[in-house]
Amino acid sequence: MxxxxxxxxxxxxxxxxxxxxxxxxxxxxxxxxxxxxxxxxxxxxxxxxxxxxxxxxxxxxxxxxxxxxxxxxxxxxxxxxxxxxxxxxxxxxxxxxxxxxxxxxxxxxxxxxxxxxxxxxxxxxxxxxxxxxxxxxxxxxxxxxxxxxxxxxxxxxxxxxxxxxxxxxxxxxxxxxxxLGYARGNFMNEATSIGLYCAVSKALPGSKLPFPGSKANYFTFNCWxxxxxxxxxxxxxxxxxxxxxxxxxVINGDTESFQNLWPRLAARFGCTIPDPIFPNGGVPDTKGFKDYESSTIRMQNRPPIKARESSLGLSSDPVVDNAPTLFLQVDPEKWARRSDVNAAWMQLREKYHLDQEAWDKATWNFLVLTMGRDWSCVASMSKARKLGWTGYADTWDELEETFQMLEKEGVMPPVEQLRRDF
The missing domain is CATH 3.40.50.720 (NAD(P)-binding Rossmann-like Domain)
Structure with a gap:
């Protein structure tokens, strides 16, 4: 063997x-x-x-x-x-x-x-x-x-x-x-940061769940x-x-977007989505949600599609020449440093005996990229499928399973109790 x-x-x-x-x-x-x-x-x-x-x-x-x-x-x-x-x-x-x-x-x-x-x-x-x-x-x-x-x-x-x-x-x-997954003591995981953002948002006054990222990101398609x-x-x-x-x-096999996931996250954690979800039209360089700090990050490089411009017939198209911009109407890194946010987290930590290390090591900077970008990230699974691979996973189901594991391990508060208490 x-x-x-x-x-x-x-x-x-x-x-x-x-x-x-x-x-x-x-x-x-x-x-x-x-x-x-x-x-x-x-x-x-x-x-x-x-x-x-x-x-x-x-x-x-x-x-x-x-x-x-x-x-x-x-x-x-x-x-x-x-x-x-x-x-x-x-x-x-x-x-x-x-x-x-x-x-x-x-x-x-x-x-x-x-x-x-x-x-x-x-x-x-x-x-x-x-x-x-x-x-x-x-x-x-x-x-x-x-x-x-x-x-x-x-x-x-x-x-x-x-x-x-x-x-x-x-x-x-x-x-x-x-x-999406869990390993004890390893918090380099988008699900951990998103889950903590949602849980703390539930504990804040009003239980609102602002979408941190750009309007373009909300409607792009992505894979996990x-x-x-x-x-x-x-x-x-x-x-x-x-x-x-x-x-x-190697991706789950479905195609997802935050326009589908964000309402489901709000429902799971008992939050409400602000309406309008993009109070300033989601335009970069404008103020995002009231009292929250936004960020506009201009990258120094041209987009990777620039390298393919000739074969794609895009040599004179502005899409290949404009440097990418990340826009966060609620910058996750700045949000996580706010005094009211940290007070809400400490309340959750004490009430549900949560792991402080999870908060300290949460990858808020990763959310800056994954929610701030205005481009889709979709990969094909055709190559593996042609060789016999048949595996598939539903992204929401995997996210839910990861949240449940994080709750079990004391990284996030148990959602049913959180909904009752706040």
Whole structure:
């Protein structure tokens, strides 16, 4: 029976993969690799403490005697500077692969699954050609007078493909988007920030739920990825006959928008949506909701679609020349620093015994991007479907399930009690 190694076992995608590996009877041994012990209680799981920023020799020492046919690499270290982000995360993967070579574990590998994301297409940099397809050209670091920040996924994929050729094994790269899930102590999750925003809004006077983002964002179409669905996909891709040496979009399979999700969020938390929801017409550079701070953030680069202008017949179209702008009628980062907001949070924290760390580490800056942008982010699943993938998840159901887990773990207040108390 095969063994599996999961690198980044304490993260949302890594912990979900371990959960599904445990349920898969075809695996008899699972090695969970991370700096901290996630405390999995299952006889199939063996935890190995591993610092991916350590030396190759140190990693090789910790990995002595450990090997597997299938490796799932979900490790990631965030950095504000894109060049540093590339350097750090490329080094993590490269050093780990070197350590496997030192121990000889690379000789057992059949497939190595690397988790990346839709930043592959520059979704964080502006409007791109939609829907995203896996064979779309990579975004160049420079094109004439245009320049985009480096995307570290490209270098990771180059490192992985080179190692696979040298080691005579196969690789798979997955591209999820805005992953919905939960891992204990890990709050780098859009669902956590949205849930806390809704819960605190319920506790504030009037229980209003303003939409933080731009009017354009409210009506754009987007896709999300369930951590559980992504885990199932990774297990499928590890053994699917034609999946080797391939890059795959991995999204739930539905297309969503905040015009659909926001009313459902308001109903779930017992809030009311202000009417009008865009009091100043949603025009950037104007005041958003009364007493709340708005933000307009002008990006320095042209949108990624600029790189495709000739093939799309858009060379003279303004859409390719205007630098992207993020507009928040309620800036989440500024909102989270308000005294009344923090007082409401502390009231919830004390009343329901919530985790202060969840509030301190909530990724409000991520909401600035995902709600402030005026472009859609939709990827195609056709490539995987043609190879036999049939998985699907409903985004609202996955969001609801994530909220329920966050409530159970003391990150968010239990919604039924919250609705009764406020």
């Amino acid at each position: 095969p063994c599996a190694i999961v690198v980044g076992a304490t993260g949302i995608t890594g912990s979900a993969i371990i959960h599904h590996l445990v349920k898969d009877s075809s695996y008899d041994k699972i090695y969970s690799l991370s700096r901290g012990n996630p405390g999995y209680q299952n006889s199939k799981i063996q935890h190995v403490t591993l610092d991916l920023q350590g030396s190759v020799d140190d990693m090789a020492h910790n990995l002595h005697g450990i090997s597997a046919e299938y490796i799932y690499f979900c490790a990631y270290l965030g950095r504000d500077d894109e060049t540093e982000l590339l350097r750090v995360n490329s080094a993590l993967l490269h050093s780990f692969l070197q350590a496997l070579t030192v121990t000889g574990a690379d000789r057992r590998i059949k497939r190595f699954i690397l988790t990346c994301g839709l930043k592959q297409y520059g979704v964080h940099l502006g409007q791109g050609k939609q829907p995203f397809l896996e064979d779309d050209p990579l975004l160049p670091n420079s094109k004439g007078g245009d320049s985009w920040p480096p995307i570290f996924y490209y270098e990771q994929q180059r490192i992985l493909a080179e190692a696979a050729v040298n080691g005579h094994w196969e690789w798979v790269v997955t591209l999820p988007e805005d992953v 990825t369930s951590a559980n669905l992504h885990a199932k996909f990774c297990l499928w891709a590890a053994t699917a006959p034609s999946a080797g040496n391939q890059i795959f979009n």
